[in-house]
Amino acid sequence: MSDLQVSFEFFPPKNEAMQKKLWSSVEKLKPLEPKFVSVTYGAGGSTRERTHDTVLRIINETGLSVAAHLTCVAATKDEIDDVLRAYWDAGVRHIVALRGDPPGGPGDPYTPHPGGYANAAELAAGARKIGDFEISVGCYPEKHPDSPSTAADIDMLKRKVDAGATRGITQFFYDNTAYLRYVERVRAAGIDIPIVPGIMPVTNFTSVRRMADVCGTTLPGRLVKLFQNLDDDPATRQLIAATVAAEQCLDLAEHGVKHFHFYTLNRDDLAYALCHMLGLRPRGKPRVNAA
Numbered sequence: 001m002s003d004l005q006v007s008f009e010f011f012p013p014k015n016e017a018m019q020k021k022l023w024s025s026v027e028k029l030k031p032l033e034p035k036f037v038s039v040t041y042g043a044g045g046s047t048r049e050r051t052h053d054t055v056l057r058i059i060n061e062t063g064l065s066v067a068a069h070l071t072c073v074a075a076t077k078d079e080i081d082d083v084l085r086a087y088w089d090a091g092v093r094h095i096v097a098l099r100g101d102p103p104g105g106p107g108d109p110y111t112p113h114p115g116g117y118a119n120a121a122e123l124a125a126g127a128r129k130i131g132d133f134e135i136s137v138g139c140y141p142e143k144h145p146d147s148p149s150t151a152a153d154i155d156m157l158k159r160k161v162d163a164g165a166t167r168g169i170t171q172f173f174y175d176n177t178a179y180l181r182y183v184e185r186v187r188a189a190g191i192d193i194p195i196v197p198g199i200m201p202v203t204n205f206t207s208v209r210r211m212a213d214v215c216g217t218t219l220p221g222r223l224v225k226l227f228q229n230l231d232d233d234p235a236t237r238q239l240i241a242a243t244v245a246a247e248q249c250l251d252l253a254e255h256g257v258k259h260f261h262f263y264t265l266n267r268d269d270l271a272y273a274l275c276h277m278l279g280l281r282p283r284g285k286p287r288v289n290a291a
Helices: 014-033 048-062 077-089 120-130 151-160 178-187 205-215 223-224 236-252 269-277
Strands: 005-010 036-039 066-071 094-098 135-138 167-170 259-263
Touching: 005 236, 014 048, 014 269, 036 048, 036 094, 048 066, 048 077, 048 223, 066 077, 066 120, 077 120, 094 120, 120 135, 120 151, 151 178, 178 223, 178 236, 223 236, 223 259, 236 269, 259 269
Parallel strands: 005 036, 005 259, 036 066, 066 094, 094 135, 135 167
Antiparallel strands: none
């Protein structure tokens, strides 16, 4: 699979121990030559400085292409534009433009900040005015929880594309049929940007269930059964997580997917193993056709 591309998402570390873990993961995954790595941005800009510092360190110390996440939450347009200019001046050329979660937390209605960007489409347009950024945006195979319908959700994606988005990265999902059906609907709507599947291995089923409830992600019954009665058996959970994620990625590859975006949770083990199974090898080592 010589034309395979991967990208990895990290989050900014909160303390020294987490920082060591992050950088160990970056060093392990760097030889796989990812198309880019992204760094998340906390709710309400709560990690703004840590995100910025992490982005700069990756650029300066690894040479990897970095995509900086940015949201509309709890900031005016001027404040967000200042962040965009700072990123541009630092050499960042890729932004992940997201609306962001409600400041009050999941379940609260989203209200745009007065004087701020109302949504990711407006944010993408604002970023485009600041610089010639590559702009990735979120997309939702099972519909964003706040969208009244799938059609409305796809219409919002089209607005993001019209505003300058160049790539869609999906919310995590475990039903490949939902992703493939979504791509068909997106293409039928005249949207031709890449729709990159976001892959999240199930390292902690309780956490994944909680996130899935918030995001509207379906957890297939088979998946639920696989992780039953394993709360106190992390070794078995890890083996099952690797098997499930590998099955998902290999099936998507058979359907023509060429780019996978891995939500690493700052861990390298499962992402590295999945890349290996897909035939991706570190620089200097032969690639293998996964088929």
